[in-house]
Amino acid sequence: MCGLISAFYSDSVDPPSAHHLRNKLNASLELVKHRGPDSYGIYVSPDARVGLGHARLSIIDVLTGKQPLSDEDELVHCVVTGEIYDNDRLRAELHSQGYSFKTHSDSELVVQLYKRDRFNLLLNLRGEFAFVLYDLKRRFLFAARDRFGIKPLYYTTFKGCIMFASEMKAFMGLGWQAEWDIDSIVHSGDFGGERTVFKGVQKLPPGYLAICRATGQIETRSYWDISFPAPTVVPGATMDDMISTVRDLLVESVRLRLRSDVPLAVYLSGGIDSSAVAGIATQLLREQDPAAKLTTFTLAYVDDPTTDESPLAARAAAHIGADIHMVSATEAALVDVLEQSIWHSEQPNVTFHAAGKMLLSKAVHEAGYKVVLSGEGSDEIFGGYPFFALDYLRDADPAGEALGILLPSEAERLAISAKYGVGAGPLFASVGEKAAPKFNAPRPLLRTTSHVAIMSLLAKNTDTFLSEVLEHTGGSDVVRCAEEGIEPIVRHNSVMGKWHSLNVSLYVITKTLLGRMILSTAGDRADMANSLESRPPFLDHHLVEYVQNLPPSLKIMPVRENESSEWTLVEKWILREAAKPFITEEVYHRKKVHFNPPPSGSPAVPNTLLPLQKHLKARITQEKVEHLGFIGWSGIKDQLEEYLESPTFPPHGGLDPRARILMIVLSYIVLQERFHVPPLRF
Numbered sequence: 096m097c098g099l100i101s102a103f104y105s106d107s108v109d110p111p112s113a114h115h116l117r118n119k120l121n122a123s124l125e126l127v128k129h130r131g132p133d134s135y136g137i138y139v140s141p142d143a144r145v146g147l148g149h150a151r152l153s154i155i156d157v158l159t160g161k162q163p164l165s166d167e168d169e170l171v172h173c174v175v176t177g178e179i180y181d182n183d184r185l186r187a188e189l190h191s192q193g194y195s196f197k198t199h200s201d202s203e204l205v206v207q208l209y210k211r212d213r214f215n216l217l218l219n220l221r222g223e224f225a226f227v228l229y230d231l232k233r234r235f236l237f238a239a240r241d242r243f244g245i246k247p248l249y250y251t252t253f254k255g256c257i258m259f260a261s262e263m264k265a266f267m268g269l270g271w272q273a274e275w276d277i278d279s280i281v282h283s284g285d286f287g288g289e290r291t292v293f294k295g296v297q298k299l300p301p302g303y304l305a306i307c308r309a310t311g312q313i314e315t316r317s318y319w320d321i322s323f324p325a326p327t328v329v330p331g332a333t334m335d336d337m338i339s340t341v342r343d344l345l346v347e348s349v350r351l352r353l354r355s356d357v358p359l360a361v362y363l364s365g366g367i368d369s370s371a372v373a374g375i376a377t378q379l380l381r382e383q384d385p386a387a388k389l390t391t392f393t394l395a396y397v398d399d400p401t402t403d404e405s406p407l408a409a410r411a412a413a414h415i416g417a418d419i420h421m422v423s424a425t426e427a428a429l430v431d432v433l434e435q436s437i438w439h440s441e442q443p444n445v446t447f448h449a450a451g452k453m454l455l456s457k458a459v460h461e462a463g464y465k466v467v468l469s470g471e472g473s474d475e476i477f478g479g480y481p482f483f484a485l486d487y488l489r490d491a492d493p494a495g496e497a498l499g500i501l502l503p504s505e506a507e508r509l510a511i512s513a514k515y516g517v518g519a520g521p522l523f524a525s526v527g528e529k530a531a532p533k534f535n536a537p538r539p540l541l542r543t544t545s546h547v548a549i550m551s552l553l554a555k556n557t558d559t560f561l562s563e564v565l566e567h568t569g570g571s572d573v574v575r576c577a578e579e580g581i582e583p584i585v586r587h588n589s590v591m592g593k594w595h596s597l598n599v600s601l602y603v604i605t606k607t608l609l610g611r612m613i614l615s616t617a618g619d620r621a622d623m624a625n626s627l628e629s630r631p632p633f634l635d636h637h638l639v640e641y642v643q644n645l646p647p648s649l650k651i652m653p654v655r656e657n658e659s660s661e662w663t664l665v666e667k668w669i670l671r672e673a674a675k676p677f678i679t680e681e682v683y684h685r686k687k688v689h690f691n692p693p694p695s696g697s698p699a700v701p702n703t704l705l706p707l708q709k710h711l712k713a714r715i716t717q718e719k720v721e722h723l724g725f726i727g728w729s730g731i732k733d734q735l736e737e738y739l740e741s742p743t744f745p746p747h748g749g750l751d752p753r754a755r756i757l758m759i760v761l762s763y764i765v766l767q768e769r770f771h772v773p774p775l776r777f
């Protein structure tokens with residue numbers, strides 16, 4: 096993907112000279128050049144009130160697809176990041192209607208579709224994208240972000256200038272000065288909602304557009320959202336038809352995402368999602384060339400054989416005749432890229448997730464690839480996380496029953512819930528009965544387990560903040576924060592039982608964990624740090640809209656051998672059936688394992704520090720912590736000393752809880768240094 100930046104000086108301020116604005120945009124592009132090292136391009140409007148900048152990672156139409164793009168009358172100017180699929184069909188349609196193109200770039204569709212459909216152009220865009228378009232005649236900026244937030248887009252206003260950018264660091268080139276947003280930090284507004292750690296900087300939410308006018312006004316609105324049917328709506332198709340439709344839609348999604356003018360590889364974990372993508376990609380490539388061989392990359396957790404899936408990935412690659420490259424994720428290697436990962440994430444890192452992805456993207460980039468396919472989004476669409484089981488069991492599934500699926504009775508659901516309720520999975524080990532009472536929600540928020548899980552992830556350790564911060568903000572209010580990110584209609588649908596609880600849960604996790612972490616810190620940002628575009632075929636909206644309408648029991652299927660045996664739940668059931676022709680028997684039956692690169696299992700030599708301990712000890716000093724202006728040294732010092740003396744090694748690649756807190760503190764230190772943030776003053 097590329098990087099974009101835009102500046103729009105409202106009528107209330109004097110604009111800079113055209114020359115000055117170009118220099119500023121160039122300085123911004125320098126800060127995001129990792130996103131587009133192939134070429135830079137700038138547009139400045141005749142009155143120098145508007146500037147657009149683009150750093151390009153050339154993927155489609157490498158030679159002539161340079162940006163910014165414009166129409167033949169030079170009245171519409173645009174910068175686009177990401178990929179818009181179905182380019183050939185849409186182009187042919189526009190051609191036949193008299194629209195003409197200057198390049199073969201997929202991005203140019205935005206310009207011509209805008210001319211034809213105005214804001215409705217978004218309904219025609221399939222893929223992952225963010226763009227900013229300037230309509231010179233009407234004098235407004237029109238920005239938008241893809242439906243799932245695969246591509247980032249931040250915005251802020253500084254001294255009368257409205258700015259959009261792929262990464263916040265680009266704002267610094269335009270003269271923006273970062274300041275801490277303590278309210279957002281305390282309430283985790285960067286994860287619960289669309290705020291960031293910096294005052295006044297917001298993310299444009301997934302599926303939203305923004306219109307900015309010369310008065311300085313910014314209007315944002317949703318153009319697409321996830322939605323589910325009432326639990327009683329029965330699909331008018333047989334089970335076999337539904338399985339083959341899911342298969343066809345997934346194959347179509349992979350087919351579109353194989354379109355690239357530069358080399359493409361696949362991230363292969365050995366789980367069902369990436370194995371299905373790799374299997375389908377191989378089949379499609381061989382339709383063109385029977386000798387085609389896919390290249391795959393796997394992160395191997397060499398320090399921890401208990402969570403390492405690389406042998407499974409090797410077997411999956413052998414099954415489809417793909418090449419596989421193993422990339423070692425040792426604790427030392429993860430720690431080496433940790434600070435870079437924080438700088439690219441622009442928000443706190445609490446695990447090695449993003450750092451692990453950076454090791455992977457670096458290896459793929461160094462091997463000469465510019466595009467990868469990945470399996471992200473499948474768990475959120477098909478119901479893959481272990482804690483979804485509780486939400487599936489919470490409600491009956493009349494639509495599933497009407498299809499003739501044998502389902503547990505209410506009493507049996509309660510009994511299975513008890514089994515699944517405790518230790519619902521490694522990701523949220525604390526979730527379930529133990530964690531729930533911590534949150535005294537003043538009113539019913541949502542009837543889902545995932546919501547509690549998210550709240551437990553959001554909760555900040557109140558002891559680490561200075562007392563002034565607590566007086567100023569009232570302390571961490573995770574309920575408020577979690578509410579911030581949920582559209583009121585979703586709460587209504589949940590509380591009124593209009594959506595099955597599993598579907599509410601899928602919604603919440605798609606918006607929070609997927610949108611604000613997996614696709615951002617550990618997705619786009621970790622990949623683009625190494626100039627690599629990743630494409631997640633599971634997040635094709637045609638596929639997603641179809642799966643949304645399937646009864647919950649096709650996502651999580653209860654099965655038992657006979658009437659006297661126990662029920663077990665098969666997660667992502669319909670995906671397993673749809674992907675069966677492309678995966679090994681082993682992967683078909685396999686349970687989910689989280690992507691969570693682990694630290695070392697234990698100190699190699701007694702009385703020596705592990706790489707993470709050593710790094711945190713060197714970087715988290717009294718001076719650095721006090722310079723932040725919102726964290727107290729005494730609490731942090733105790734956590735650090737305890738972690739250095741007696742680190743623990745939770746199972747499933749988890750981090751010592753004190754190390755997680757220290758990683759957050761390290762994140763603020765790194766962000767303060769790199770963004771030149773002044774200490775917080777009250």
Ligand SMILES: Nc1ncnc2c1ncn2[C@@H]1O[C@H](COP(=O)(O)OP(=O)(O)OP(=O)(O)O)[C@@H](O)[C@H]1O
Nearest residue numbers: 362363364366367368369393394469470471688690
């Ligand atoms: N160890 C790894 N090596 C390479 N890529 C990985 C690794 N772990 C995860 N990924 C990439 O991130 C994506 C999301 O990971 P996730 O664990 O959710 O999916 P999965 O492993 O493919 O399937 P499952 O959810 O069934 O385990 C994967 O599909 C894959 O593209």
Ligand SMILES: NC(=O)CC[C@H](N)C(=O)O
Nearest residue numbers: 096097152154155176177
């Ligand atoms: N890297 C990108 O964002 C790609 C933009 C556009 N699709 C191109 O190929 O140039």
